[in-house]
Amino acid sequence: MKIYGPSYSPFTARVRALLAFKGIAYEQELPPGGGTKSEDYLKINPIGKVPALVDGDLVLPESEVICEYLEDRFPSPSLRPADPAARAKARLINRVCDFYIMGPMLPLFPQLNPATRDQAVADAGVAAVRNGVALLDGFLEGEDFAVGGSLSSADCAVAPVLFFVHYVMVFFGDHDPLRNHPKLDAYWMNMSKHQLIGPILDDMDTTFKALLASRA
Ligand SMILES: N[C@@H](CCC(=O)N[C@@H](CS)C(=O)NCC(=O)O)C(=O)O
Secondary structure, X not given: OEEEOOOOOHHHHHHHHHHHHHOOOOEEEOOHHHOOOOHHHHXXXXXXXXXXXXXXXXXXXXHHHHHHHHHHHOOOOOOOOOOHHHHHHHHHHHHHHHHHHHHHHHHHHHHOOOOOOOHHHHHHHHHHHXXXXXXXXXXXXXXXXXXXXXXXXXXXXXXXXXHHXXXXXXXXXXXXXXXXXXXXXXXXXXXXXXXXXXXXXXXXHHHHHHHXXXXX
16 A cells, blocks of 8 residues: 655645554555646546555545545554534544635645735635634644544544645744634644654654755
8 A cells, every 4th residue: 555645745644644543554655746636646546646545456546535445445443433413523623724724725835935926816725724623623633633532534634634724824924823722732732742643743743844954
């Protein structure tokens, strides 16, 4: 089994967390040919984004689809909550992360440099990310885990997204983006120290710092 994608990607991190939880061995590679839009990589994943999973003849893009596939293929141990309502809530939280936080966050990356920033785009993106964070805080069940009393697929999605919320909002002058959300802030602290999620976040930090240094 192989996963294409850098460790700093929150979507790759989501899949890596699930693979680690299930104890599935895998190789990890960066997209061949120089990036996500290279001819070589587009042959693997025509969407041109990371991650992509290769399992034998099956090639799957999209982190959430990959995680659902891996849950079906390796059902035990499971990151799906047993109760249908809790399971739906985990999916809802993942969707909030994808649509209402990462969605508006991605257009902020070209706006990181104040010298070249389009302030209107930046202001709209920052406001939308803040709104997504508030939504996430509302749906989060507790300070230890996103849903129920144990690690679930939602934690694999939320923790890497919160990593990027912290990293990106600093560029826009917000050094404490969870200050108005004590529950989410406590959850973030707990996830940072979690024995499985903590190392995934550490990998994100190391590889993202290396990326920024390579571009400085
Ligand atoms: N919905 C996709 C989003 C993947 C995504 O946006 N990945 C980013 C990296 S974090 C990417 O590949 N960006 C490169 C590009 O858009 O060219 C998923 O869940 O896998």
